[in-house]
Amino acid sequence: MLNNFKTLKFIILTSCISLFLYSCGSQKEHETSEVKTVVDSTKITMSNIPDESIFNLQSKWITQHDDSISLIKFANKITVAAMVFTHCQSACPRIVADIQRIENALTSQEKEQVRFLLISMDPERDTPPVFREFSKEHGLNEHWTLISSTMDATVEIANVLGVKVKKLSDGGFDHSNTIYILNKKGVVAYQQNGLEVSPDETLKQIRLLQ
């Protein structure tokens, strides 16, 4: 009981300090997550991720299921990610097919450790219903998450990943086609560049992370 009280006191104090320290940006969430680790220190959370983890991005994202999430949600599993836009005529379906090739090559046991993530570079058009339609069309299962955010968060994540994106006047995008393998802590462990390259090396890298 006393212990609980101490924890509570600590939480309150930390919240106050966090408010004090951060006024620009949304660092608050970071502090709150840190408090949670007092309770459970085995899981990967905001407090024990490396500096180079993409989970350090504070942005909020919306999924195909209308859920609002932070990137830390992808902690504790290996993530195969790519930036796409669903109105894409040719390259994106191919990049999705390339990821599916990776997915199909994994054993069912391996699949349990891996998640697939499509990050929209077209937040204006890629809404949850559009994502759901796209998932159906491409037969994406429950291991896949499609997310979009604000334009600013999109530009930020593209910069973190080193994706070059350029909006074209016809509403499309020029972009690099790269598949990213994130380790359980959100650090880019491997990049598969280009379309229709053999997934062998990527699979090897995924297995190294298991």
Next chain:
Amino acid sequence: MKCFIILILVLWHQDGTAQHSRNNNKIVPIKGGYYVPLYSLDSQKVYIHDFSMDVYPVTNNDYLEFVKKYPEWRKSRTKSLFADSNYLQHWNNDTTFNKNIKNSPVVNVSWFAAKKYCECEGKRLPSTAEWELAARASKTKIDASKDTLFNQWILNWVSKPNPKVLPNVGSTFRNYFGVYDLHGLVWEWTYDYNSALTTGESRGNSGLDNTLFCGGGSFASKDLNNYASFMRFATRSSLKAKYCVTNVGFRCVK
């Protein structure tokens, strides 16, 4: 309850400091207009709305105020995701640097840091188009991009090595809009610095990192004589958002 009182005190205190630590950078209005990107697969005019721009690049002193207020951007604390190991490498430590660079433009800052600085000032980084629009003004002309003397002046700067100690902001010239140092001092970050994608396109393969500037001959440029613009686009496109470079600074717009 105690917490609530502390909170109020803290907020009140922050409000107070915010007043004093605001940097001295004045902003001036920039008249919008049409701008044709130097090269693009999709070359066409973009219309830029009126905006306001910092008169000077952000100085070391301005930046010091920022890291004092936002300790997560001190060099010992900044995450490697957001800035490489050269971040503020010309500073002695988290909050000190040689006095003689106080009013020099801050360099060795990443895109993430520059972007955050502007946000915390209630501003933003300029788009490349906005920056170029403001920077095509000479002392007397709103658009001097075809002015040989003007372009030659810029090229002369580009061809000189970087001085050991960067001069103070305001040491170059005041352009038509009242903005200083767009040329002649440091390169500057823009919000979409990396949007000039020149190899392949959506359907192509993407060996982007290594081939970006080797195939220069194939650029669909609107004006091949404008070598200085090429230099700027080349410099920008060679950057990554976490790079901190000794001759890249920034300024903000609104």
